[in-house]
Amino acid sequence: MSILSQEQKAIQQAAKEFVAKVIIPNAAKFDKSGEFPMLLLEASKPSNIFAMAVPKEFGGLNYDALTQALVLEEWGYGCAGMGTTLAASVLSMDSVLIAGTDEQKRRYFKPMLNAEIGSFGLTEPGAGSDAAAGTATAVKKGDEYILNGTKCWITNGGFATVYVIFANTDPAAGVKGISAFIVERGLPGFTIGTTDHKLGIRASNTVELLLKDVHVPATNLLGKEGEGMKIAMKTLDMARPAIAALSVGIAQRALDTCVAHVHARFPGKPFPGQTLQFKLADMQILVEAARETLHQAMQLRDAGVPYSKESAICKTFCSDVAMQVSATAVSLMGSYGYTSELGKYMRDSKIMQIYEGTNQIQRLVISRAVLAHAPAASAAQKAGK
Ligand SMILES: Cc1cc2nc3c(=O)[nH]c(=O)nc-3n(C[C@H](O)[C@H](O)[C@H](O)COP(=O)(O)OP(=O)(O)OC[C@H]3O[C@@H](n4cnc5c(N)ncnc54)[C@H](O)[C@@H]3O)c2cc1C
Known part of the structure; x- marks a missing residue:
């Protein structure tokens, strides 16, 4: 078991109570x-x-990665749809943490201090796992960029105040x-655009974002031109453990x-049958x-050690576990399971294996x-023996 500090235990308890x-x-x-x-x-x-992910100097709670994970576990326990709202807002902030200037951070994080949310727009109709295939464009004109394109399945898109959007400034490249x-x-x-009907995490908002000649100040470029995919990949490394x-x-x-x-159905006795x-x-x-x-992945991140592989492992393993455990729970409870709230946990688990990079891509x-x-x-292998 991870050893939590007194402060982490207090934050975890506060999250349990809120949930x-x-x-x-x-x-x-x-x-x-x-x-x-x-x-x-x-x-x-x-x-x-x-x-919770906003640094102290910008007025936030500045929780470390492990503490953020403790909070998100509690929110997932309560409702993975509402948990997704918090996780996706942090996801968009991670891009700004990675590549934003102090001025950009100040502006982007300000709404979060008022419980407003952010949104991260990478996926397009023809570019999901292959995010590099995106066709949204950003053309520089004077001190502005003009954005055009369509983003799809964007969490929080309908209710966010601020967005991180990816678009190509040099399609030939x-x-x-x-x-x-930003x-x-x-x-x-x-x-x-359209709001998506979903199998699970139905309390979260998932929409299409339509950009038609949107004038964005050049000062809203995160990092340099052409660094978008690097920023997106680093952001997803940081954010996958939230899932x-x-x-x-x-x-x-x-x-x-x-x-x-089990306690209610077989009072005073264990489950019948060792199986x-x-x-x-x-x-x-x-x-x-x-x-x-x-x-473990969060402790590596908090220690400043590379954790890209561990980020992919924990996202894949934990989401597969959620799917397996929720499905087994339904089976063990028979028809009670099939007709109970367990159905929601199964439905909510499925997306965990898909968004922020499918588990196949993680593998x-x-x-x-x-x-x-x-x-x-070995020498024998080198010799072809
Ligand atoms: C509810 C919801 C919320 C979302 N929120 C956001 C968000 O906030 N922001 C955002 O940008 N996106 C978001 N997405 C998009 C999501 O991240 C993508 O849908 C996901 O990355 C998969 O892309 P795809 O659906 O296009 O699948 P595809 O890329 O079409 O993949 C289809 C299948 O092929 C497999 N596959 C594809 N390529 C390979 C390969 N090279 N090797 C092996 N297998 C492969 C995949 O694993 C999958 O099983 C959301 C999606 C949903 C449903």
Whole structure:
């Protein structure tokens, strides 16, 4: 088990209390309606939690990576849809943390101090896993860039105040022409398209963003022209563990729900049959291993050690665990499971394996890292024996 500081334990406890008071009582309602829970933002104001990743000098809470993961696990436990709202806002802030100037940070982070949210627009209809295939453009004219293009499946897009948007400033250069911009809500030509109907995380908002001749000040360019893909990849490295944290929360909730059911259905007795007991044990093993994998990656990040491989591993493992544990919990509870809130945990788990880079893509990343550190060939292998 990770050893948490007193401060981390206090923050974790505060998150549990917020989730019990605000998130859990509202989760089923917003899952059913698919509406965005504005009340979540209002209720978050006193704690300033939407500024948890904002550095102290910009007025934020400045939580380290492990502490952010503790909060997100609790939000995932309560409702992975509402947790996604917080995670996606932090995702967009990560780009600004990576590449923003102090002035850009001050402007971008200001709304978060008022429980407003940010959004990260990379994906396009023809560019998901292959983000480099994006066709959105940004043409420089004087001291502005003019952005055109369509972004799709963008979390928080309909309710964000600020956005990080990727567009190509030099299409002939391909991926090396992609640049990142801060775009503010309300600019002429920047509109919200279709809102997506979703299988899970239905309390989160997922939309199309339409950019038609949107004039963005040149001072909103993040980093230099052509650095967009590098910024996007670094951002996703930083942000993927947030998905792992939500996943651990879902898995823990599914397990707790299943255990509560066992107690109610077989009072005073263990689950009938060793096979079922062993399944419960396996679920517990998976949840604990997932949490440890996540915390290890966060401790590396907090120590300033490279953690790209560990980021991919924890996102993949924890989301696979959420899917497996929630599905097993449904099976163990039989028809009670199939007709209970466990269905939401299964539905919410699926997207964890897809967004912020699918688990197939993560496996490519992990295998490349493994192959790059392959042990030197033995003399016999070199001799072809
Ligand atoms: C609810 C939701 C929220 C989202 N939020 C955001 C957001 O806030 N910002 C944003 O920019 N995007 C967001 N996305 C987009 C999401 O990150 C992409 O959908 C995801 O990266 C996968 O892209 P794709 O859907 O185009 O799948 P595709 O790239 O079409 O992939 C389809 C399948 O092929 C596999 N595949 C593709 N290429 C390879 C390969 N080279 N090797 C092996 N397998 C491969 C994939 O793993 C997948 O199984 C969101 C999506 C959803 C559904």
